[in-house]
Amino acid sequence: MIVAQRKTIPELQNIIKGHKNILVLGCGTCVTVCLAGGEREVSIISSALRIASKKLGEPIKVNELTIERQCDNVFIETAADEIKKYDAVLSLGCGAGVQAIAERYPDKPVYAGLDTAFLGILESRGVWTEKCAQCGACVLADFGGICPVTRCAKHMLNGPCGGSRVERCEISPNQPCAWQLIYKRLKDIGEVDKLKKIYPAKNWSKSLDGGSRTIIREDHRI
């Protein structure tokens, strides 16, 4: 799932400056699960913005709406009537959601209320960790399901760097060494021989380095 976190209230105030009638638009998918932009967070952020603006003596009208998915036109259309009523939209969707809304309403200012952080999982309650860098050419099959591209700070593909200390990455004592995890995991599943394979330099053009990506499935196009 996409993991994001909210911007601070002063940051948000700065973003919506000049608008008197705002719609805070939540998204019911990933950002709801990561507790950043769902119905509840929309309510909290709206209330906080009303409080902050009243405190400054410049009260603004802030209303709330949460749709099922901001990155899907079918759901964006359900918000069409509501969006028309406001000067601007403060989207609490991920970066994709914000852009989808902005494209759909070319004459309406649409602002991002969240900092979209990464693709990750819920590690434990209130803790999310990054697991996938969306490199476009998955190597997980060779590394026991542990991604060296994402979880090794140097994205090493041919073994550890030598900077790890007591199974921890040199960048932080809280960060486990991905290569330590990979070695343990491959040993446990009896596939340690896979480490003998030498990886050539990775083709990063399939990643964001090659520009923003498009996938076309002709069999599904209308």
Add this chain to the structure above:
Amino acid sequence: MTEHTFEPKILAFCCHFCAYASADLAGSMRLQYPPGVRIIRTPCTGRLEVEYYLQAIENGADGVLIAGCLEGGCHFIDGNLFARKRVTATRALLEECGIDKERLRMVNISAAMAKNLVEVIFEMVDTVKQLGPNPLKISRTILKEEILK
């Protein structure tokens, strides 16, 4: 409202199993506490959402007091511990909004601690008196005055 006559309106969310009972006991013991305190009974402080605190402030409460069971004594095991975390997060959010975090406070009170509850209420009222009325009310008054001009 001038500062001399300012009697803060405090919204107190009291847990049914402890603080609400202690407020009841305070009544039976004839313990006086400031009349500006409005008590709302809640099944557990863990039931309270961040929105409740924010909306109380937004709608003009000068202070919000959350009174839950003693730590380890929650009827629902850990509701009051969750409430404490939410209150801490909301205090930080209020600071971001420019509202003094001391307007929101959580205390732990058992059903027998009527005296402590009254003390806590007095402390809260004193703190809020020093902070002055809810600034959102002031800005509203200023706006009204500007409109009347």
